[in-house]
Amino acid sequence: xxxxxxxxxxxxxxxxxxxxxxxxxxxxxxxxxxxxxxxxxxxxxxxxxxxxxxxxxxxxxxxxxxxxxxxxxxxxxxxxxxxxxxxxxxxxxxxxxxxxxxxxxxxxxxxxxxxxxxxxxxxxxxxxxxxxxxxxxxxxxxxxxxxxxxxxxxxxxxxxxxxxxxxxxxxxxxxxxxxxxxxxxxxxxxxxxxxxxxxx
Amino acid sequence: xxxxxxxxxxxxxxxxxxxxxxxxxxxxxxxxxxxxxxxxxxxxxxxxxxxxxxxxxxxxxxxxxxxxxxxxxxxxxxxxxxxxxxxxxxxxxxxxxxxxxxxxxxxxxxxxxxxxxxxxxxxxxxxxxxxxxxxxxxxxxxxxxxxxxxxxxxxxxxxxxxxxxxxxxxxxxxxxxxxxxxxxxxxxxxxxxxxxxxxx
Numbered sequence: 001x002x003x004x005x006x007x008x009x010x011x012x013x014x015x016x017x018x019x020x021x022x023x024x025x026x027x028x029x030x031x032x033x034x035x036x037x038x039x040x041x042x043x044x045x046x047x048x049x050x051x052x053x054x055x056x057x058x059x060x061x062x063x064x065x066x067x068x069x070x071x072x073x074x075x076x077x078x079x080x081x082x083x084x085x086x087x088x089x090x091x092x093x094x095x096x097x098x099x100x101x102x103x104x105x106x107x108x109x110x111x112x113x114x115x116x117x118x119x120x121x122x123x124x125x126x127x128x129x130x131x132x133x134x135x136x137x138x139x140x141x142x143x144x145x146x147x148x149x150x151x152x153x154x155x156x157x158x159x160x161x162x163x164x165x166x167x168x169x170x171x172x173x174x175x176x177x178x179x180x181x182x183x184x185x186x187x188x189x190x191x192x193x194x195x196x197x198x199x200x
Numbered sequence: 201x202x203x204x205x206x207x208x209x210x211x212x213x214x215x216x217x218x219x220x221x222x223x224x225x226x227x228x229x230x231x232x233x234x235x236x237x238x239x240x241x242x243x244x245x246x247x248x249x250x251x252x253x254x255x256x257x258x259x260x261x262x263x264x265x266x267x268x269x270x271x272x273x274x275x276x277x278x279x280x281x282x283x284x285x286x287x288x289x290x291x292x293x294x295x296x297x298x299x300x301x302x303x304x305x306x307x308x309x310x311x312x313x314x315x316x317x318x319x320x321x322x323x324x325x326x327x328x329x330x331x332x333x334x335x336x337x338x339x340x341x342x343x344x345x346x347x348x349x350x351x352x353x354x355x356x357x358x359x360x361x362x363x364x365x366x367x368x369x370x371x372x373x374x375x376x377x378x379x380x381x382x383x384x385x386x387x388x389x390x391x392x393x394x395x396x397x398x399x400x
Contacts, residue, residue: 088272
């Protein structure tokens with residue numbers, strides 16, 4: 001059985017919980033407390049030299065880091081990974097967008113506010129993240145006004161990747177009030193069979 | 201024939217030049233000047249609502265954004281994309297690492313220094329980027345001490361993605377002096393058949 005090293009508060013880690021549930025895979029979970037620095041311990045760095053969670057450990061002793069690479073792997077031969085390579089590329093386009101244009105603003109703001117409880121200390125960074133995070137939400141809203149899922153008519157790991165932090169955007173002071181298409185998409189995703197919620 | 205909208209100074213755009221050369225594909229190139237804001241013009245935003253280059257335009261009128269998604273697409277059925285899905289996931293692991301843990305520090309520093317020529321204005325951000333950029337180089341050096349390419353014994357788009365900004369790290373004030381494995385890997389990549397250099 002595979003093992004996932006993860007922090008339950010992390011949206012990146014929740015992506016794995018969700019794809020493993022949606023594809024009906026058993027797994028073992030080992031808690032790693034990011035705020036306490038456990039992802040940077042000497043022992044953990046032997047497993048992932050980049051010092052981040054989630055990390056997947058396979059039975060053969062190998063590891064896979066990066067939440068979106070793990071989504072790719074676990075979605076193989078499922079409805080969440082399309083078969084046409086042009087469409088696959090579009091799914092990956094949204095997943096790279098998520099890591100570069102969305103996560104660093106929306107997830108990071110949530111981390112500073114909710115988990116470090118350092119709203120004052122990070123006031124400057126939080127202010128700088130606001131326009132960039134909303135710009136990412138604007139791009140998503142535009143797409144979701146045209147198609148029910150980020151890539152056309154089928155749910156994919158692009159949706160799972162972007163759902164993780166978008167549905168908790170309010171915890172980073174981002175309001176979805178003016179994003180009706182995103183709100184509809186969140187509800188649509190929550191109705192998927194075998195959906196599991198992120199811990200509160 | 202496909203069209204690439206790109207800025208010749210951008211490492212993300214150079215990734216496409218390189219994979220298209222390595223896989224022997226013709227393409228048309230349209231210059232977009234990032235420093236002049238051409239990627240955020242109203243006309244360009246109709247093509248890529250995220251306002252970034254590179255952007256690929258296909259003959260059927262569709263577009264593909266995100267350099268690493270384009271690398272994935274153009275590497276299909278070539279030696280640069282492995283066939284086993286576990287190995288494919290490892291290639292993507294490095295490509296997500298590139299966009300999240302490497303590019304925001306090493307490429308961005310180069311952009312502030314060389315293209316905006318704003319070393320003083322960005323002094324604080326440049327200082328903050330130093331330890332994070334070197335941390336990314338440390339992770340690469342560790343892997344390249346163990347294997348000739350980032351994923352085992354075969355060149356892949358993980359190498360192409362990370363080559364783009366790593367071989368120009370000095371332009372962002374990152375020295376490769378204490379990274380002999382990275383320096384060897386750069387030379388190895390430059391010897392690939394049909395390699396083309398990034399514009400000076």
